[in-house]
Amino acid sequence: MARITMKFGGTSVGSPEAIAQVADIVKHTVDERHEVLVVCSAMSGVTNLLTEGALTAAAGNPTRYQAIATHLREKHSNAIRQLLPSDVERISIRDEVDSLIDEFETLCYGIYVLREASHRVMDKVTSLGERMAMPIISAALRHNGVSSTTISASYLIVTDDQFQNAGVLFDDTERRIRRELVPVLAQRIVPVVTGFLGATRDGVITTLGRGGSDYSAAILGAYVDSDEVWIWTDVDGVMTTDPRVAPDAQVLPVLSYGEVAEMAYFGAKVLHPKTVQPLVDRNIPIRVKNTFNPSFDGTLLTHEEHVTPSTVKAVTAIRDVSMITVAGRGMVGVPGIAARTFAAVAKQNANVLMISQSSSEQSICFIVPEEKSASVVESVQDELAHEYGRQDIQRTWADDDVEIVTVVGAGMRATPGVAARVFGALKEASVNVLAIAHGASDYSLSIVVRAADTERAVQSIHRLVVLNGISPNVHAPEPIKNAVS
Incomplete structure (x- = not known):
């Protein structure tokens, strides 16, 4: 038995079909008697829409955020309808998501009146995407026969008040994660936790900046003592180069933490160096895998260095x-x-x-x-x-x-x-x-x-x-x- 933290990105939860695939992946892993912690992103495109709504409200446009709210209701309602056949749970989850979209409209109205979107308010707005996706994913797991509960990262990851790029207060965060998450995992319940966000000691929501959801997964995975952390995306792993530039690009089977840090810094779409640090410190391997091709091994990221004949990978x-x-x-x-x-x-x-x-x-x-x-x-x-x-x-x-x-x-x-x-x-x-x-x-x-x-x-x-x-x-x-x- 192993403990695995799985982070699913926006495309991995971007549609009802994708969320159903996530539920299948988690169920299969749980059925093999592994403990699983799920960290979720917002559905693909949602964070951009939330940001657009707030910024257009600040610019004096009261109609765009209303249109976005309508679109968000339709998008999430469609996912709920397709994934949850039970009328009782479908209504409960839809009410939970609708209340978050109501909160989005209220925040945007305040921004419109003030003609200002502060960093603090923008964190509140942009955190809503993960908070909307979380209950849907957890409910899909339960419908698939997996015992699951939801926990917002605002109760787990404690940060300073540098809104939009908050710094994590690691000692406080570790205590909360060990107190709140480890007992849940030990009961073989799958917690679904929001990525990207945390909160100050006073409970004010913050976001973690670039690579925030991956960073959340690393922090959570480290403090629950994961055996591995799996980052699920829509590609088979880390590539030798951008396949849009060189169609003959190949998946790299193994990379060291140092190599990944350099690739991320210099433009490759891989994990941000800050993301892997909590795992590097504890020598916890990371695996980058494809939600839509789950049988493929993906790319393993580890402290060990494998030198190729050309040296250049x-x-x-x-x-x-x-x-x-x-x-x-x-x-x-x-x-x-x-x-x-x-x-x-x-x-x-x-x-x-x-x-x-x-x-x-x-x-x-x-x-x-x-x-x-x-x-x-x-x-x-x-x-x-x-x-x-x-x-x-x-x-x-x-x-x-x-x-x-x-x-x-x-x-x-x-x-x-x-x-x-x-x-x-x-x-x-x-x-x-x-x-x-x-x-x-x-x-x-x-x-x-x-x-x-x-x-x-x-x-x-x-x-x-x-x-x-x-x-x-x-x-x-x-x-x-x-x-x-």
Whole structure:
């Protein structure tokens, strides 16, 4: 017997048919005498609609949120009607969901009157999607013969009051999870818990930001001492690259936590680094699986590193970025220029994605999100105004026509020839390199190229480097026996 935490994303609960599939997966796992904790997202598209309703209300539109409320009632009522044949339970669940949609309309009306949607109110609004999905999923499990109950994460995950990107108060959270969830699992009842949200010590609802539902699953899975955490999506696992760019992309059977963190940071649609940390600390494996192909093993994420013949396992790209360059002949040997430059960047709350500096110290270039480029350039110019006056610095400018291509794999720093193979693939594709970063990380090499060259770069690296090095002998260990057929 094992304890498994299963997180189902928006597409996995996006329709009545998908929720029925979730119920089948959970039932099969429970029938094999495993304890299961379910963490759910909102139905696909719902969080975006909730956000749109609040923002249009703040902009003075009183009709859009009303139309969205009507759509949400129809969407969830349709799921309830198809999944629950019992009149009594169907009515009870529909009333519960309707009351949450009523709350959405009330919140939006207040936003409309005030013409303001604060972060605190937006957390309340956007948390409603998970809260609507939770009772439907739990009821579908009960209809499928699985004993199940619901517990909102607002009673389990305790956070600070940094609304929309709340920080978790781990000691308080662990105490609550062990007190409220572990006894339920021990009784072989499947708790369905909302992802994405928590609450302050005073009970004010918060949300956990990017990757919030996966993060919730990691926290909950860690503190109930899961044997594994399974992240269910609509793909077979983590891919060697974006299959929309390279149709020959393959599922990676095994990745280390470090490799996943690099892939997520550099644009791949995998788990956010923050998400896996509670599990990394406890050495709990994560498995990424496909709700609609549950018999496939998926990708196992673990602390162990498996080095492939080419070392490079995946290639990713970050788009919508800008390269900022600070240049001047007078920069040479002047202490503090870099520190003051990045202090100016920090004032704009801009995330620096990579840094490259010439060995002559006559220029520094770094990558920031494109939306921040204009404000960052202005901030750097203001900070270094004295150096401009002395002509130590001649120019600071932004180049928005760039993207980052990153190759990822364990052991890159210690393996000779990796960069040569990557740059050989770029030469084959006639792609010019604008900047390079290969620093302290043992897992990645990042290259800045023109936006028009990104797809060719990714395709060539994937074909000539990644696929050439895939070992036919590396397989993920099978999931916990008999958990999914």
